[in-house]
Amino acid sequence: MNDWKTSHDRVLAQRQAEGWMFLIEAVRDLRTTGAIAPSGKALSRLLTRPVQVQAPRPLAVLEAGAGTGAVTRTLMPQLPGGSRLDIVEANPRFATRLRRLVDSHPEVKAEVHQAYVEELHTDQHYDVIVSGLPLTNFEPKQVERIMARYMELLHPGGTLTYFAYLGTRRARTLLSSRAEARRHAAVDHIMAGYQRSYATARWTTWANLPPAHVWQLQRPLVSSDDQRHRGDGAQR
Numbered sequence: 001m002n003d004w005k006t007s008h009d010r011v012l013a014q015r016q017a018e019g020w021m022f023l024i025e026a027v028r029d030l031r032t033t034g035a036i037a038p039s040g041k042a043l044s045r046l047l048t049r050p051v052q053v054q055a056p057r058p059l060a061v062l063e064a065g066a067g068t069g070a071v072t073r074t075l076m077p078q079l080p081g082g083s084r085l086d087i088v089e090a091n092p093r094f095a096t097r098l099r100r101l102v103d104s105h106p107e108v109k110a111e112v113h114q115a116y117v118e119e120l121h122t123d124q125h126y127d128v129i130v131s132g133l134p135l136t137n138f139e140p141k142q143v144e145r146i147m148a149r150y151m152e153l154l155h156p157g158g159t160l161t162y163f164a165y166l167g168t169r170r171a172r173t174l175l176s177s178r179a180e181a182r183r184h185a186a187v188d189h190i191m192a193g194y195q196r197s198y199a200t201a202r203w204t205t206w207a208n209l210p211p212a213h214v215w216q217l218q219r220p221l222v223s224s225d226d227q228r229h230r231g232d233g234a235q236r
């Protein structure tokens with residue numbers, strides 16, 4: 001009983017420390033941090049659903065924007081043996097914390113890269129990308145770069161999950177400048193294009209603060225270039 005209480009207390013203390021760290025980083029830079037608290041369990045489970053679907057084969061997984069590791073902690077125990085996890089986080093203080101987290105799970109082959117995901121240099125391709133980036137806070141050009149990089153980094157047939165908080169556009173329309181509302185609308189327009197072309201699922205979680213949609217996109221097995229060439233061949 002005492003042992004249980006001690007480990008339970010330890011988890012609670014760790015969650016509290018994590019909550020404070022997240023809040024401090026949000027105060028420092030809300031645009032990049034994107035939230036004032038880490039994602040809850042329900043959201044983390046939805047974001048990592050493609051890992052459960054694609055298991056038990058070993059997977060190459062990329063997590064972008066891992067923050068204090070709320071989603072990483074849900075992700076790691078689900079990874080089939082022989083999998084590889086790359087974690088990309090722009091904030092150096094979060095990256096240090098994430099390194100400690102992966103060091104405490106030596107059974108998982110994981111590496112933390114302190115970088116902007118759109119600038120990540122790698123030859124690796126991924127079966128699953130889990131994105132925690134606050135895309136609706138970014139400039140449209142940056143969103144284009146990030147989404148294009150995600151699609152490049154996925155294997156054909158690979159899946160990307162990301163979330164969007166509910167009601168942010170309406171809140172911005174009411175509370176922000178016109179320029180800010182226009183920026184948000186332009187980002188929504190880019191994302192709607194990706195959703196039309198690649199979305200395979202969308203889930204909603206109300207058990208998160210704030211509630212969120214989780215989108216799942218899939219890179220097609222055959223690229224649009226290949227499809228065009230096949231079309232040409234059939235006409236000849």
Ligand SMILES: C[S@@+](CC[C@H](N)C(=O)[O-])C[C@H]1O[C@@H](n2cnc3c(N)ncnc32)[C@H](O)[C@@H]1O
Nearest residue numbers: 034038039065066067070089090091116117132
């Ligand atoms: C909304 S938080 C999500 C954190 C965590 N995944 C969660 O759900 O609790 C967004 C995270 O993305 C990171 N980030 C923002 N822009 C980034 C970029 N271009 N590349 C990598 N990480 C980025 C931020 O530092 C922050 O940790």
